[in-house]
Amino acid sequence: MTAIAERTDCSTDVAALVPVVGGATTVPLVDGTQRVYANLDYAASAPALEAVAARVTEVLPLYASVHRGAGYLSQVSTALYESSRQSIARFVGAREDDVAIITRNTTDSLNLLAGVIPAGGRVLVLDVEHHANLLPWVHSRPGQGHSATIVPIARTVAQTLRALADELARQPYALVTVTGASNVTGEALPLDDVVAIAHAAGARVAVDGAQLVPHRGFSLTESGADYVAFSGHKTYAPFGAGALVGRRDWLDAGTPYLAGGGAVRDVRTDRTVWQPAPARHEAGSPNVIGAIALAEACEQLAALPSGALHEHEQVLRDRLVDGLSAIDGVEVARIWSDSTDPVGVVTFTVAGHDAGLVAAYLAAEHGIGVRDGRFCAHPLLAHLGASGGAIRASVGVGTTSEFVDRLVEALASYLADGARSSYEVVDGCWAVVADTRPLIAVHGLDHLAATAAAACGPALDD
Numbered sequence: 469m470t471a472i473a474e475r476t477d478c479s480t481d482v483a484a485l486v487p488v489v490g491g492a493t494t495v496p497l498v499d500g501t502q503r504v505y506a507n508l509d510y511a512a513s514a515p516a517l518e519a520v521a522a523r524v525t526e527v528l529p530l531y532a533s534v535h536r537g538a539g540y541l542s543q544v545s546t547a548l549y550e551s552s553r554q555s556i557a558r559f560v561g562a563r564e565d566d567v568a569i570i571t572r573n574t575t576d577s578l579n580l581l582a583g584v585i586p587a588g589g590r591v592l593v594l595d596v597e598h599h600a601n602l603l604p605w606v607h608s609r610p611g612q613g614h615s616a617t618i619v620p621i622a623r624t625v626a627q628t629l630r631a632l633a634d635e636l637a638r639q640p641y642a643l644v645t646v647t648g649a650s651n652v653t654g655e656a657l658p659l660d661d662v663v664a665i666a667h668a669a670g671a672r673v674a675v676d677g678a679q680l681v682p683h684r685g686f687s688l689t690e691s692g693a694d695y696v697a698f699s700g701h702k703t704y705a706p707f708g709a710g711a712l713v714g715r716r717d718w719l720d721a722g723t724p725y726l727a728g729g730g731a732v733r734d735v736r737t738d739r740t741v742w743q744p745a746p747a748r749h750e751a752g753s754p755n756v757i758g759a760i761a762l763a764e765a766c767e768q769l770a771a772l773p774s775g776a777l778h779e780h781e782q783v784l785r786d787r788l789v790d791g792l793s794a795i796d797g798v799e800v801a802r803i804w805s806d807s808t809d810p811v812g813v814v815t816f817t818v819a820g821h822d823a824g825l826v827a828a829y830l831a832a833e834h835g836i837g838v839r840d841g842r843f844c845a846h847p848l849l850a851h852l853g854a855s856g857g858a859i860r861a862s863v864g865v866g867t868t869s870e871f872v873d874r875l876v877e878a879l880a881s882y883l884a885d886g887a888r889s890s891y892e893v894v895d896g897c898w899a900v901v902a903d904t905r906p907l908i909a910v911h912g913l914d915h916l917a918a919t920a921a922a923a924c925g926p927a928l929d930d
């Protein structure tokens with residue numbers, strides 16, 4: 469049996485090819501023992517690849533101001549930044565004339581795109597979306613000329629595609645913006661169909677690639693989509709950079725996202741001449757290290773054997789869904805009865821049990837990291853009948869089948885025998901009563917404990 473067969477039953481050992489930093493980090497349990505952290509929260513934020521951390525360490529001594537510095541290291545840093553832009557664009561299959569803008573994350577990218585929709589343009593969006601791909605369209609800022617229509621999702625993919633086509637036939641749209649993979653269930657509409665329907669109606673397509681790009685990869689050229697937005701911190705490069713990649717014309721003509729140095733060609737007191745994209749939208753000092761980190765993650769993921777990441781996540785997802793579905797009272801959420809090939813993101817509810825309590829138990833008694841709440845997708849959670857919150861487990865390159873089995877067994881044991889500790893709600897969050905675990909007990913960070921405790925304010929409603 470190969471190493472990966474023991475880990476995930478896959479033919480390629482993805483975890484060995486792209487190891488993550490902290491894959492063996494242990495965390496304290498409430499019973500006083502330590503356990504390797506079962507990170508099942510990749511959809512929220514993924515750990516850095518070891519190669520990404522190494523690259524950052526390698527380039528830090530070369531770091532200097534970019535674009536405007538005359539010094540040697542400024543030129544090196546500028547070259548590194550610009551070649552990172554190319555790697556990022558290549559990773560998402562950018563066309564020759566597409567432009568890649570380095571942003572902070574997917575939210576930033578989609579807000580940027582919302583600012584360059586030609587005046588009067590209508591945007592079509594489904595109520596399945598993460599708030600990052602909903603709010604920028606429905607709440608246009610002063611000076612933005614677009615308006616949005618939200619189409620409710622139907623029971624099936626086929627019906628939802630029909631509803632999209634019907635709305636596109638009703639009035640002209642500039643843009644249809646869709647998730648490449650739901651951050652709640654991992655499902656998506658078939659992108660080829662969305663692109664065909666939208667383009668036939670004269671609308672462009674933007675893809676929220678926050679979950680699709682790191683879990684599956686994506687190509688603008690192959691899909692025919694016009695824009696893609698994604699986040700470095702979900703793509704194994706948590707150094708504060710993300711990207712928006714796509715058609716140049718709107719980005720060259722649109723209102724600059726930020727006004728400031730670097731975005732302009734010439735400034736007089738009575739007029740400003742702006743640069744074309746990407747500089748037009750990257751005012752201020754850019755996140756050079758973040759871009760280099762993201763580019764390295766892109767290179768590493770692109771170098772994996774074709775289909776390996778897909779297979780790795782599929783095997784883990786199937787194992788998770790099979791295990792969860794076998795437990796009485798656990799229901800795995802599904803948006804469409806006829807959707808196929810979801811990414812490695814699984815949301816479930818436990819009948820009669822608060823999602824936050826179950827998540828706290830999994831962490832405190834089993835060292836498992838999952839997410840609970842409404843996942844910044846309130847309309848979708850309402851549609852799924854889970855407005856009270858649900859639990860999400862998501863996998864990635866460092867996930868093992870032991871993590872998945874641990875979750876399933878812990879949940880079964882919770883439902884059979886209950887939790888061993890007592891839990892209470894503190895500041896809106898479930899917590900162990902009289903928790904004795906030091907907040908920061910890993911790797912000599914005890915000196916941060918007081919600061920960390922003070923920083924834990926009331927839970928945000930996500």
Ligand SMILES: Cc1ncc(COP(=O)(O)O)c(C=O)c1O
Nearest residue numbers: 573574575598600651678679699
């Ligand atoms: C599908 C989807 N879109 C957008 C976002 C927003 O990403 P970010 O927080 O990196 O801006 C997320 C984050 O969870 C997401 O899952």
